[in-house]
Amino acid sequence: MVASDAPPTLYGLGTIPKELYGVSISLLVITWSAALSRAYVRGYVLRSVGWDDWTLIPAQLCYTVQCAYMIRMAQMEMNPDKNSDIRSISQLVTNLVAFAGIYALTCILLKISLGLFFLRIITEGWQRNVIHVGILINTLYGITYFGLCTFGCGDPAKYLLRITLKQCISIDRVIIPASYVFTGFNAVMDWIMALLPITTIWHLNMPKMTKFWAYSLMVLGGTGSIVSLIRFAFVKSLEPDVNFFKNTGKLAFYSHIEPGLGIAAVCLATLRPLFRQCLDGAKSMSSTQRSHGPSGAKRTSVAGGSELQVTSMRKSRRVRDGFVTFEDDSDGMQTQWSNENEIGVKTEFTVETRPTSSDVEQGQEMFPH
Structure with a gap:
């Protein structure tokens, strides 16, 4: 050493x-x-x-x-x-x-x-x-x-x-x-x-x-x-x-x-x-959780990047003046929209439109006619 x-x-x-x-x-x-x-x-x-x-x-x-x-x-x-x-x-x-x-x-x-x-x-x-x-x-x-x-x-x-x-x-x-x-x-x-x-x-x-x-x-x-x-x-x-x-x-x-x-x-x-x-996964999960409102409300995407919340939608539908109309027999509620995604509301029916990033970016779903 x-x-x-x-x-x-x-x-x-x-x-x-x-x-x-x-x-x-x-x-x-x-x-x-x-x-x-x-x-x-x-x-x-x-x-x-x-x-x-x-x-x-x-x-x-x-x-x-x-x-x-x-x-x-x-x-x-x-x-x-x-x-x-x-x-x-x-x-x-x-x-x-x-x-x-x-x-x-x-x-x-x-x-x-x-x-x-x-x-x-x-x-x-x-x-x-x-x-x-x-x-x-x-x-x-x-x-x-x-x-x-x-x-x-x-x-x-x-x-x-x-x-x-x-x-x-x-x-x-x-x-x-x-x-x-x-x-x-x-x-x-x-x-x-x-x-x-x-x-x-x-x-x-x-x-x-x-x-x-x-x-x-x-x-x-x-x-x-x-x-x-x-x-x-x-x-x-x-x-x-x-x-x-x-x-x-x-x-x-x-x-x-x-x-x-x-x-x-x-x-x-x-x-x-x-x-x-x-981060995208966390945002997607948060968006999914927000997509379910109270009382079992559902939201569906509409072309053009809007969300449509329908609380009660019904059984019969008919086409009138370029609009598709759904009627609820029990509550007498009606809603209608045109092909240009403009929402019309009658009586007590509630509709919400909110932009969603997933639809804007991907254009995944069209609301069914």
Whole structure:
């Protein structure tokens, strides 16, 4: 070890293991809910599945594996008495190395998916070139960083032994600087892809409220970069010593939040059709409830977008002067209307006309003659 020949200890971690466990479970549920909702919107509602959707699938799967490693490490750290032997410590270090490698893969795939998503809406040639170059550089460097993190000591299962024997790539001179660069690339890519579409959306012919939500989603997409910047402060904790697990706890915490928020944000950006569908469904249900008045009254649509409420309608009808007349034998009520949807009312018969959005938009029903 750098600071001590003693292996890292699991004692003195405080609430770190519980925090890691809680955030892993929470983000696993959030990301899968968001990813499945996005799949429903793109595959069923819009029937328009793109390459950004396909690349998000392996990103979510990698993040799931990342969560599994985090949950397992947190469970071991919450039981220091049971996992303080050298074999358990070695397994925990190996899990942390695997977690770092999977984190790199998740970030690579997420940035590819995010870039392909923005390429759908960006039309300016130079902006598209910036995204293409950014994706290429981030991917190539990310693969290099993945190799350094995972195989910097050869077999990850022997990481603790080999780092003790100083048979690994230098952490101070290679791994830590590479981590700073990778973290910086992630932050820069998030902001580039969040800021580039601003001028495109500004010139689109859409309602101001729609533009507001579009900008809000871009800001949400940039939250991952904020976490990346916070992560900068904890990269130095990768130096191995007796307090290695305590020092790397916060780094693992923010390394877990960063891709989780990114996946949730890029999925939420595609869910507007789902929100609109839910809103339309709620309006339709409310309209259906209002369509039934007191005492069993019924409403029927009339061509031209009007609703006709008939409290009592009757058995005999006759045509007279271009009007159709229904008569009620018991109450002596009559109503009549013309083919131009003008309503005439006689005696006590009550008729209401109200515009309905479903008839205006779809023109579904004609009142029967």
